[in-house]
Amino acid sequence: MSKSSVPISDGRRERRPSGAAVATPVHSRLTVLSGPSGVGKSTVVAELRRVCPDIWISVSVTTRRPRPGEADGREYHFVDDGEFDRLVAGGALLEWAQFAGHRYGTPRAPLNEKLEAGVACLLEIDVAGARQVRRAAPDAWLVFLAPPSWDELVRRLTGRGTEPPEVLARRLAAAQDELAAAAEFDITLVNTSVQDVCRQLIALMWQ
Numbered sequence: 001m002s003k004s005s006v007p008i009s010d011g012r013r014e015r016r017p018s019g020a021a022v023a024t025p026v027h028s029r030l031t032v033l034s035g036p037s038g039v040g041k042s043t044v045v046a047e048l049r050r051v052c053p054d055i056w057i058s059v060s061v062t063t064r065r066p067r068p069g070e071a072d073g074r075e076y077h078f079v080d081d082g083e084f085d086r087l088v089a090g091g092a093l094l095e096w097a098q099f100a101g102h103r104y105g106t107p108r109a110p111l112n113e114k115l116e117a118g119v120a121c122l123l124e125i126d127v128a129g130a131r132q133v134r135r136a137a138p139d140a141w142l143v144f145l146a147p148p149s150w151d152e153l154v155r156r157l158t159g160r161g162t163e164p165p166e167v168l169a170r171r172l173a174a175a176q177d178e179l180a181a182a183a184e185f186d187i188t189l190v191n192t193s194v195q196d197v198c199r200q201l202i203a204l205m206w207q
Contacts, residue, residue: 030115030137031205032123034130035145036175037099038157040191042075044145045124047198055205056114057122061087064102077107095125095132100163100170104129120205127178130185141204144185148192153179 033041045057061077063084072078079087084103087093096105106123114121123133133140147153157171182188187204189197 029205030111030121030123030133030140031201032125032130032133032140032142033145033201034125034127034142034185035191036147036153036178037126037171038153038175039145039147040156040194040197041124041145043194044191044197044201045122047194048122048201051198052202054120055122055202056119057124058106058111060104060106060125061093061096062102062104064100064104076104094136095129097126097128097132099126099128099174100167106133122201122205127181131181134184141187142185143201143204144182144188145197146179146182146188146190148190150179 033044035041048055049057059073059075059077061079061084063079063081064076066072066076066078070076081103084096084105087105087107088096092108093105094108094111096103098104104126106125106129111121111123123129125133130142134142147156153175154172157168157175163171189200191197
């Protein structure tokens, strides 16, 4: 299946049931959550899984090693460079990009299967990947997650303590470039509260 054949909803709005504590999207528009490294995308996605499990969240493929507490198939599908090369060569990825010395990509087949079944889908990817999705699926809704401030983003990145200084320096430089890309997105959400961002995302996926 070509990139251009990724199914997208027709943009019709669905009515939210009255009195629902957490509404469940009932259409198949693709929503993309992106933003700079360290802004809290993974934390938002984990909360979204908890409060609205009917939203299908794509699990990316990556060549980096798992961090403590990460499990294969949950946070990422962890593969080696050779397997990633085979996925790219076979057209199995909707998008892929290299970041901080590792590659990340979105498996195409499971995403298409969910969209064709009418399931609301969310991708959590970097800015380069979001740009590829925009070209492949113009009707996708692109959401930029921004930090409350640059100082807060630096604090979050340096507070991880999981990466050597040279990798951290690359992430900070990339984060500056990624913050400048916010204008390319359909909407920007500021991550001052994970719960608030989740509520806003769920509301957007109902539009």
